[in-house]
Each structure stands twice: as structure tokens, then as C-alpha cells.
Amino acid sequence: MDGSLLYGTWYEQRSSQSRRTLDRKGIYPMGWGQKYVFEPDGTFEDSYTARCGNDENLHHWQGTWTFDSQTQILWISADWLPSEQTTFCQLTPYPEGRSCYVEALSHDTLVLSAPEQQSTLTHQEDESITDSRRQSDW
Numbered sequence: 001m002d003g004s005l006l007y008g009t010w011y012e013q014r015s016s017q018s019r020r021t022l023d024r025k026g027i028y029p030m031g032w033g034q035k036y037v038f039e040p041d042g043t044f045e046d047s048y049t050a051r052c053g054n055d056e057n058l059h060h061w062q063g064t065w066t067f068d069s070q071t072q073i074l075w076i077s078a079d080w081l082p083s084e085q086t087t088f089c090q091l092t093p094y095p096e097g098r099s100c101y102v103e104a105l106s107h108d109t110l111v112l113s114a115p116e117q118q119s120t121l122t123h124q125e126d127e128s129i130t131d132s133r134r135q136s137d138w
Contacts, residue, residue: 003067005105006038006074019103022110038065046078063095072102073115 011026012034026033030051037045044065048058063078077097104111 001069001072001102001105003069004040005107006065006067006110007040008038010036010038010110012036018113020100020112022112024108042066044076044078046076067102074100074102074112076100 008024010022010024011031012020012022013027014021022036026035032049032051034048035045037047039045042064044063045061046063047060050058061078063076065074065076067074075097076099077095079095099115100112101115102110103113
């Protein structure tokens, strides 16, 4: 799997407790919603924007990423930006890092799952994917 396909901006389309599906075009106008940016130099951005500016998921974190093409594990870590209003944002960044299993990666689609879920996903879980408006725990 070619890790350079990760470079650029990805918008979350659907998510469940065990899987996230991202693509290059957002489902909301003006790029609103959950967004991830993977730079070739290993820097990473995790952000959420909304039209009203009062959404409880608003955040903008920066960090780093690495990808192991043999295990298909993506490692990401993100921390607060100095200007982040921590009193409003109810989410918590993850400076200790998180790992994701890359199930599928193409020029326009990225599917991530929790590493422990990589061999236990069922059709029922796949069908339970819902519109993503919230950040999940992983």
C-alpha cells in the first residue's frame, strides 16, 4: 500500500464505533465538518468547522503521523494549538497518539478502523455506519 496516497486533505463521510470512511470531497458546503490533513513532511492536522461557530465539536489540532505500509497501521498524534479555546471544546486531543488500521486507500477514498477491529468487522457493523457529525473515541 502506497503511503503517499495519504498526502492531502480528507473529509469524514461516515463513521461508526469501528470504522471511518473519508474522501477528498466534503459532504457539507465550504469544507465544514471533520477534516484531516496529512502533509508529506509527517505533520498532521485534525479539525472540525461548522457554519454557526457554536458546534460542540469545534477543534483544530496539529501533530504528526507515520504509516507502516507492511502492517497498514497509521499512527497519528495531535495536541492543542496555543490559541485553542479549551473552555468551549468538549473534545480532548491525543498527544499520546492513536493507531488506525488502513482497510482501504485509493486516490479518493480512505477507510480506517481501530486496529483490534481489523479482523472482526461484520456486515451488520458496516451497515450501522451513520452520518459523521461527532468525533469518536478512537
